[in-house]
Amino acid sequence: MRSSYVDGPGHRYALFLQGCTFxxxxxxNPHTIAPRSPDARDVPVAEIVADVAEVAPFLTGITVSGGEATLQWEAVHALFEALALDPATSRLTRLVDTNGDAEAGVWSVLATSMHGAMVDLKALDPHVHRVLTGRTNDRVLRSIRDLAARRRLDEVRLLVVPGVNDTADQIDATGRWLASIDPVPPVVAQGFRHHGTRLRARAWAEATTRDLERVADGLAAYGLDVRRRSLPEVAVAV
Ligand code: SF4
Known part of the structure; x- marks a missing residue:
C-alpha cells in the first residue's frame, strides 16, 4: 500500500507480509495468517525499493507489517538496508509492526537496519494471551524488554477486548509491568472491533469509548503515557 496514515507516524508506505505465528x-486480516495465500506473491527487494522511491517525496517512512513481519526477518533486513543505501529513500523512517513473537537474535539483526518497532501486547496473562492468539506470550514479553533496551521500541499496543483482557486486576498487572520497562514505552489502547473477525471473536463485545477511557486511566495510574485509538470505521454503500 503506497499511502497509509494508520500504520505508524505520518504518511507511510505499508507492506503487508504473508504468514503469522499466531x-x-x-x-x-485472517487471510494473512497462512504461510501462503492465493493473493500473496513473491516480490524482489529491488522491486519494492523502486516502488517506494517513486512516492518517497510524499512519505514519512515505511512500515513492514503482516501477518507477522519477523517471520521473514532476513528479507525485511535486506529491504531496510537497501532503502537506507538508496538516496531516494534513505531519509524515510523504517518501522516494523509486530506481534512480538520473535527470538532475540532476530531483533539483534533488525535493530541495525530499522528505526523502531510497534509491538502488540494482547494480554500479560499467558492464559488470556492463549485465548486471544492461540499461543503463550513469553517471547512477546521478552521482545518488549529487549527492544526497549535497544532503544527500538516505538510503542506497545494493547487491544482492548471487553470482558476478556480488561479486568481491573489485568489492567493493574499490565500497568505495573509496562512501567517496569526501561525506558518506559508509549502505550496505545486500541478498541476491539468485529470487522473481519472469526470464530469465538464474533461473540466478544466491541470496545466502547468508555472501555478505552477506563483502560487508559488504569494504565496512566502507573505513570504511563497512554493514547486511545479506535479502529477506523467506514461508511459502505450497498
Ligand atoms: S491479529 Fe494475530 S493472527 Fe492476525 S496478523 Fe496479528 S498476530 Fe497474526
Missing part, C-alpha cells in the same frame, strides 16, 4: 480469532 492465529487470533480477532484478527482483522
Amino acid at each position: 492465529n487470533c480469532p480477532g484478527c482483522h
